[in-house]
Amino acid sequence: MMVSSDSTAIPGFPDKVEVVDVGPRDGLQSEGTWIDTEQKVALINGLIEAGVRHLEVTSFVSPRAVPQMKDAAEVMAGIDRSKGAVLTALVPNARGAQRAVEAGIDAMVVFMSASESHNLKNVNRTRETSLEGFREICRIAEPADVQVYGAIATAFGCPFEGNVAVEDVVDVARAYRDMGITKISLGDTTGMATPPIVRERCQALKTHVPEADIALHFHNTRGVGLACVYTGLLEGITRFEASIGGLGGCPFAPKATGNICTEDLVYMLHESGVETGIDLERLIAVSRRTEQMIGRSLPGQVMKAGPRLELHDTGSVATADARANG
Template identity: 55%
Template sequence: MSKTFVKITEVGTRDGFQAEREFIPTADKVAVIDALIDAGISSVEATSFVSPRALPQLADAADVLAQIQRKPGKEIAVLVPNARGAERAAAAKADVMVGFISASESHCKTNLNKTIDEAIADFAQVVPIAEQWGIKMHGGLATAFGCPFEGDVPIENILKIVGAYHSYGVRRIGFGDTTGMATPPVVTRTVDAVRNKFPDMQLALHFHNTRGVGLANVMNGLKLGVTEYESSIAGLGGCPFAPGATGNICTEDLVYLLHECGYETGIDLEKLIAVAQMVEKMMGRQLPGQMMKAGPRLKLMSMDSVRRAVG
């Protein structure tokens, strides 16, 4: 009996590095992306073509795409906020452009400096650019499970944005738990509402571990039949435009969970752990990931490697 395949999109070099105070050298970003792809990651959201003034940490987006090693079957996705960003992404030969709109008006204004309607209008200008260059277009929905300024997000807002994406031909949307407000019941309510109205929409879930229930939400998502997730190497991340937003769920921890539950990912966990350790060394501080500290469940140790109790 074949295992169910779960696709993982790595977002650490975008969602993780954008939250760092210090600029990560371009060569380091490239090294991480190349290592992730070598470990078996098939989809990397590598960077964002936002204004360098708004996010100086990702001002080298075009240089990153020019220097990474492109391989067949591996998708390089980038975030694009508007037509100008889309033109830059297209020139840099992105495989996938991801538009993003916040499900709450307050976060949309802090994140994009626009209302939801204005953000939808901007996305409409991105679509023909993607079509002209033959680039896939995905949608992103920030604060999909709650907003730090407004609390619960009305389902009507979510359906409005999903409907706009759908009308422009987008069939894959990532639902972002920007500040870790998702819980299994909230995830179920949101996924069910979207599926009931847009049954042909492919859903990806993007959880943060702000309140410690990120992987619990993944388990619930799997129960709902969602087989695509976005995560960040070593647990990097956190939205710089939302208070209290800490790291994403950790990619190597997620892969371990999926493998232990009998799912297939196509990812070499040992190689992925090595990438997480490399990233932690680059950051110069301890990161949230657990697998890189403990190793797989059946990684055995010598009895001589531990202290013995002496009574």
């Protein structure tokens, strides 16, 4: 099922958006229990079979920092590339970039925080030192014909500093642009985004960095993740990052919880008349398998309730006792 047959387009919404599933990387990175390489590959291939065409599949970081990602090259080797899905991976430095190129990645994602304190906690570098390292990564990527995307963490607020000035976000986006990075993701690391802040950041980037192809990456920490997506849609954003089942949470930020859920996002988009190219029912099946793999209940709602028009036999539900209701 691609789009609900009776859905009505919302005025101002784009006709089609790209949903990027970051579950295999952002969703699994903080899992304390080791997930086998074969299970990671099965998750990624299941997402591709469901129609997801852009995935963040792993991270080429130090195994000491993120043990769950130590099998990055092996995961890449097992993925079915026949569907033409774009595979991206997080890379923190030149060594990680070289490993990513050797593994056959389509695009690398470099990342830094808009807030200095979170950048120091997250990657143990100042923002300026991070940018210097990204220039070296770009030099590695260019001859390999590998794209580089830029992610801005704490773009909507910092757990250590509170509000982050919109000028700081714009400055990072400009620095990315100046080194040739135009695909830029605004990350809501600890769920501090609200619709007004989303509108402000999107409008500022469109004004001051018009070359930017903006993606939005929300966490549902305070329950307004999809409301922020709604705002982004009205601002003309057509790329959104989400995590299957609602997995995720930055291991270097206090009280961080999961990303917005991919199948919940796809459901909302389809019911709003927005195309994604994703089969929702297959996606729900992947989410349920992911929950079994993780071994605990995940926050996704649509995988529990099913699509809106998934009907049930009246015989499967007990009839109310007339005396109890009289």
